[in-house]
Amino acid sequence: MEKEKEKIKEEGRTNPIRIGISIGDVNGIGPEVVIKSLADNRLLLDCTPIIYASSKTISFHKKALNEPEFNYQTCKTANEAVNRKINIINVWNEEVQFDLGKGTEASGKYAFLSLERATEDLAAGKIDVLVTAPISKEAIGKAGFKFPGHTEYLAHLAGKDEALMVMISGSLRVALVTTHLPLKNVSGSLSREKIVSKIRELDNSLKKDFGIQRPRIAVLGLNPHAGENGKMGTEEAEIITPAINMAKNEDLLAFGPFPADGFFGSMIRSQYDAVLAMYHDQGIAAFKALAFEDGVNYTAGLPIVRTSPDHGTAFDIAGKNEANPQSMRSAVYLAMDIFKTRKFLKEAGANPLQVQESHQRKKSDKQHEIE
Numbered sequence: 001m002e003k004e005k006e007k008i009k010e011e012g013r014t015n016p017i018r019i020g021i022s023i024g025d026v027n028g029i030g031p032e033v034v035i036k037s038l039a040d041n042r043l044l045l046d047c048t049p050i051i052y053a054s055s056k057t058i059s060f061h062k063k064a065l066n067e068p069e070f071n072y073q074t075c076k077t078a079n080e081a082v083n084r085k086i087n088i089i090n091v092w093n094e095e096v097q098f099d100l101g102k103g104t105e106a107s108g109k110y111a112f113l114s115l116e117r118a119t120e121d122l123a124a125g126k127i128d129v130l131v132t133a134p135i136s137k138e139a140i141g142k143a144g145f146k147f148p149g150h151t152e153y154l155a156h157l158a159g160k161d162e163a164l165m166v167m168i169s170g171s172l173r174v175a176l177v178t179t180h181l182p183l184k185n186v187s188g189s190l191s192r193e194k195i196v197s198k199i200r201e202l203d204n205s206l207k208k209d210f211g212i213q214r215p216r217i218a219v220l221g222l223n224p225h226a227g228e229n230g231k232m233g234t235e236e237a238e239i240i241t242p243a244i245n246m247a248k249n250e251d252l253l254a255f256g257p258f259p260a261d262g263f264f265g266s267m268i269r270s271q272y273d274a275v276l277a278m279y280h281d282q283g284i285a286a287f288k289a290l291a292f293e294d295g296v297n298y299t300a301g302l303p304i305v306r307t308s309p310d311h312g313t314a315f316d317i318a319g320k321n322e323a324n325p326q327s328m329r330s331a332v333y334l335a336m337d338i339f340k341t342r343k344f345l346k347e348a349g350a351n352p353l354q355v356q357e358s359h360q361r362k363k364s365d366k367q368h369e370i371e
Contacts, residue, residue, distance in 0.1 A: 016048045016083055017128045017336050020121055022114040023053035024133030025140070027100050027107040028313025029323040031061040034133055036325035037332060039070040044084045047336055050075075050127055051088045052114040057096055058088055065321055078126035091117045100319035103139030111135045112143045115150075119157060122304055129305040129335040133328070134313045148180035151299050154306055164201045164300040166274070167284060167310060168334060169291030173210075173274040174283040175202045175300070186279045187222065187235055195219070195243035198276060199254050205300035206273055209338045211345065218263065218272040219244055219256035220282060226259045240278075260286070284310075294330045298338070305338050307331040 024030025035058070038049055051058065055074050062070055072086040081087040091113050097106065115135070121127050132150050147153040155163035166175040177198045178189055199217060206215035220226075221240060223233030230237055240257045247254040260277065263269060264286040277283025287295060288310060295310030309327035317323060 020118045020127035022118040022132045025136045030133030033325040033328040037329040052118040101315045103136030105142040108139030108143035132308040166298045167287045169295045174287045192243040199247045201301040215273040216253045220260045221257035222278045296331045307335040
């Protein structure tokens with residue numbers, strides 16, 4: 001194991017991880033947090049950032065932020081990117097009419113163009129991981145984007161009906177059964193099979209992406225007080241508890257259902273490697289209250305690695321040089337960590353030790369003697 005770790009470290013020194021970054025909505029804080037997070041040159045020791053936007057767009061935001069430490073070069077394709085330098089691919093060349101603080105059809109168009117080009121390069125293996133800056137769902141929708149968000153878009157490209165949204169900050173990991181869905185539709189969309197499927201995906205991600213051998217997963221209830229034995233709803237008894245039992249029958253360590261308010265308000269969550277919430281705000285509102293500054297949104301259950309900051313476009317502070325880049329910086333580092341963990345586990349398990357024939361024969365002979 002130690003040899004594999006050293007090998008991967010050495011490869012990282014000679015071949016830094018190529019991180020593709022989609023710029024998000026150009027009228028929001030996406031360009032600002034990208035520039036601020038990459039301005040610290042220490043990050044370039046481990047990676048090669050490739051920003052999908054235009055040099056004119058980046059130059060506009062850099063000037064507004066007065067970030068002299070942020071230096072970049074342009075390249076036509078990801079293959080031409082220079083290692084340990086900030087690279088910008090000109091996805092468009094025209095002058096952009098910025099309207100900071102407002103999601104427009106034009107800003108949605110550029111966000112979509114950036115995301116499309118980045119995902120094409122990711123699929124082609126030209127970049128190793130993808131980090132996405134925030135989009136305005138309304139603005140990008142006007143530009144022809146047909147999905148509720150990044151998660152659904154990437155799942156579609158991977159040929160999956162759904163991916164798993166996981167919010168991460170250190171050891172706090174919160175996953176969702178349903179994502180961008182109106183609250184009135186949540187209960188009707190839940191089923192035993194769907195919940196078990198999400199538990200499986202979360203278990204697999206914790207193993208493959210975080211190296212946790214036997215993950216413990218806490219499953220939340222849907223209703224207040226997890227239904228209070230049927231007094232406040234029957235989904236726990238009819239759907240969620242049976243799903244947990246089905247998962248246990250598959251040797252998955254799933255527990256619950258837990259009341260959401262008490263769970264996040266106590267330290268019982270420290271006993272689990274991840275939490276599975278039933279709907280968006282049940283999990284994410286609590287997560288952001290605990291870890292808003294450095295939280296990361298991770299799309300699990302896909303063959304590719306994609307992360308993003310846990311905040312949105314923040315139009316109210318766009319152009320004011322007030323955005324905190326820590327969540328974006330955490331998204332970059334988490335993408336690298338998951339990429340390295342996947343690579344390490346793949347190489348470590350490539351040539352498993354085979355049980356020698358003589359050992360097998362002795363074991364068989366001993367069994368015959370017992371019989």
